[in-house]
Amino acid sequence: MKSSVKHTDGHFYLPLPWRSDVTLPKDSRHMAERRLWSLKKRFSRDVFLKDKYVQKMQDYIDEGYAEEVANEEAEDDSGKTQWYLPHHPVCHPRKPEKVFVVAGGDLSRTPTVHRMLVYIFGATSSPSSATFCLRETAEQFGKMFDEDVGDIVRNDFYVDDCLTSAETVERATELVTQLRALLKKGGFRLTKWLSNDQRVLDQIPEAERAKSLTDVNLDASVKERVLGVYWRAQNGEFGFSITDTMQGKKFTRRNILCAVNTLYDPLGFAAPVTLIAKVLQQEIVRQKLGWDDELPKDDIEEWRRWLSQLPELEKLTLPRCFKPPTFGSVAKCEMHHFSDASTQGYGIVSYTFVWNMLMEKSTARFYLANRRLAEIHRQTSPDQWRHVNSQLNPAGVEDSASSRVPAS
Template structure:
């Protein structure tokens, strides 16, 4: 097929294939430069190329034109700021406005290129601020914002206030697309429209290398990122050094985005801005047709630097995913700290009016410190972030140390039983090392060794209620009188038990004939990994009982702040309970048979019952006996007794929030005058009895 129709779905792909085929054929005759130019410098049907000298431009245009002409492509409508270049182009192949222009005397006109206005005579970019008036509605605001096409983000901070107004208008559910916006949106919108005219005075040099610049000896890419409550953004600058020691800084690309509607913390926005900086740098390194020697990333957020430099702490999913992107495309040695006043991305994150932007040299020219020697800024690091020997960098956190190590140890376990066993192992190991004797670390543990796991509770109490513990230690024996009334445990009249140094509830039940744990339960915070493990362990031990039953059982040893909410949260995440509580699926009943819906005399339609159902029941009963045959009589009675004990232990009343009240009444207390769920006996079990755990 030699001819293809225009406008088909496959037309863009076919045109691109033909262009690349022409580049492949031009490789042998015209060299790799022509091939690379054809493959990388065409944007749809526009050819954009910049070269260092006029001689190179003349030669490249001649070869590219000949190579494409040989494959059926004719380049036309040439535009260049070099008059020598334009004179070498036939008049019919120049741009329409240049065909009637006297290249010796007339001034070259302004050309539009990808949303920008290119002043050919002076070789700089500018913007056109003459927009058609639009109604003051959501649709009109959206149309005006989209009319300013800023591909390279030169005026991205100026567009940020308009985008914020558009977001606020869209969030207002009372406004439709064609409703006039109220005064609270109209006033800032008119102010922004008034500043729009100043953009026409903006002049951005097209070439990032000054004319008087010498031979480039160093090329660096500097990325800046920042975030605020209003938005986040990034800016890319190229730093050139010549053989005479002169330095040139130029803005390449800017990005500015509004904050998401969902509330997000500033550190997370700063991390998101750093990811934008990484992606922007990768795009520039791919598209920039000059060799970049070094790439540096600058941020004024020490939190982001801590995230990047820390190789020891586990982060939440949001942070971990973005830190991974940063580490995949950059090294720790590439990141630098910059003060907020010297960070040009601060403008992109907050937005400015056009007049403020025109007066701000830091946005277009970059920070002043980049124009100085590299020794003054190359090793800048924030306070609290240090580099150790070698290439690995670490972030120093105030909480790093013994406390952080204990937190990691406690959070490692997802079961209270396993955590108690682990604490018992460490407790035995410390005892062996302290006494300098030889003994086995593993093996059976005594009840006293398992009770050593309560040290984890003591650690959580000291960490969460540090002020309360400190005041109680100073006022030993006063039992909570020195606490502030705003404390979450003030009403519990807490005291520190001299036996185990645990924080316990005082109450008025010290003379009651109940266990010591019920008299003075241990205080636990609401939000704690240990608290979650204890609630989950109790819930599973009670065969996934309900919330009130779990709360009553917990109150025998622990007093959890806001017990009801904590237990409800854990039970809602229980997979087994969610499966059990799901509604049973009911099958839709079939239509009634014909005999039952047609009027007829009595006993017209009858049916004889057979004994199939009886035989089926016997078969099912036989299967049930075979399945139950795995348990002998003693085991079966034990199972039923445990089920009976759990059911009878379910409280008949709600659990009180007052430390002065007794435990709620249960059927077991009425029948046998005590709690029915009996804990395992203390001491060391015989090895022959350990098979019971595997059996059950």
């Protein structure tokens, strides 16, 4: 990537990272056309989805993300690397008004070939390529700004989300200004800003703020999703918002996996809860059920019980900051780690323990937790055992030999 990246007209240009050891199928156009006709049947049953999808495709063309390819170039068989993209719509349950084109006209016309001019949503290489260009922005232009601004770009981004903090309102405001200016040089536009201080938000245009701040000032109702959990900005707390994703669905291995994965919890706030789900999933694996086989009645009751308890997580809140607002400067900090295990799984949890400069105040805060399932050990039954006589058994010979060696 480093040798091929170019910066032109305010944007980075990076070739697709083709793997040299992979031979692409020659019938990719046929596969893409089959997917297109399958989509046409689906859209005949869902006009709303069709309209959203066609508009999204047209937006790609209007915004310069895709261009039509001339027939003679599309039919060129000179050996150039070509890959036709099968594409399909994905609707996010929390963003019903949006339709995402994954790996991707008007379906009433004969299909025409278009070329994507940007990295596509859903491609395996897209996140790493975007992250590379983000970091390259810091490398090429970071020296034009304060040193910690480049460090934030390098260390405080998770894909396209920037999560950082500042000691004062003045510094936070300055960071916003410099981050926007630095990222703009790389062709990136930072939006959906949210802060726990209204004075910082007042320095940001309303159109650039988080959607939860539309027509309202910062209050207790404002919350935004951050890495799977919700950040209640005014209170400075993390929490959960639970959605019943199994409503009206059968209890199959596939649907349960989707339901469990909606509880994204990278810091382990809900580790004891998600471990129970992992144990139940392991039991499904033991039963060797198919992805779309309905679970036995007893297992369904176990899952219903687990799902019914999930809303209790909304009562759980954890402070974002490791020290209270009036705590003062930190003089001493310790990490305390605890672990435990059982036959079903094991876990670890870590806490920070800090003292202020006068050593008169101390506080403990949750840091992170993790859990793992115990491995499935399949025991053999006695009818699988076979006797090996001592003359042929190396372990037996070793045992016999050792019994004749006198202790010294």
